[in-house]
Amino acid sequence: MKSKREHQIVAGLRQQVAPALHIPDMVRVGVIASTEEHELWLQAHLMSCEGCRAPLVSLMLKRTAVDVHRPPEMPCARARDVLFRYFEGGPLPDEAVLAHITACDLCDDLFFEPAQAVILKEYEPDHLGEVD
Ligand SMILES: [Zn+2]
Numbered sequence: 001m002k003s004k005r006e007h008q009i010v011a012g013l014r015q016q017v018a019p020a021l022h023i024p025d026m027v028r029v030g031v032i033a034s035t036e037e038h039e040l041w042l043q044a045h046l047m048s049c050e051g052c053r054a055p056l057v058s059l060m061l062k063r064t065a066v067d068v069h070r071p072p073e074m075p076c077a078r079a080r081d082v083l084f085r086y087f088e089g090g091p092l093p094d095e096a097v098l099a100h101i102t103a104c105d106l107c108d109d110l111f112f113e114p115a116q117a118v119i120l121k122e123y124e125p126d127h128l129g130e131v132d
């Protein structure tokens with residue numbers, strides 16, 4: 001009886017952890033430190049990863065609702081850390097983070113360039129190629 005309960009708890013924990021933490025720690029730290037090599041890895045990952053695609057696209061759509069005239073008040077490292085947690089099942093980034101990512105060229109390239117590529121490919125396939 002007791003061991004069955006323990007098995008259930010272990011199984012439950014495993015389920016909670018499963019979708020998260022699939023981005024290697026090294027990449028995470030590298031991106032937070034603005035290492036180009038790791039930024040490129042992340043961009044490629046965001047374009048191909050099933051798990052990151054949905055949160056990335058909904059973030060992209062949310063971005064259009066943010067007031068972008070406010071200056072980014074936080075360092076890139078903090079905004080990126082919040083984004084990583086979001087991709088791993090954390091809460092949607094707050095407006096300050098969204099404003100930073102929208103106003104900061106570096107973070108915009110890092111997260112929204114892959115997002116735009118994903119949206120074009122997944123949701124507007126007609127826009128690929130020379131079709132007008
Ligand atoms: Zn991913």
Ligand SMILES: [Zn+2]
Nearest residue numbers: 076104106107
């Ligand atoms: Zn930034």
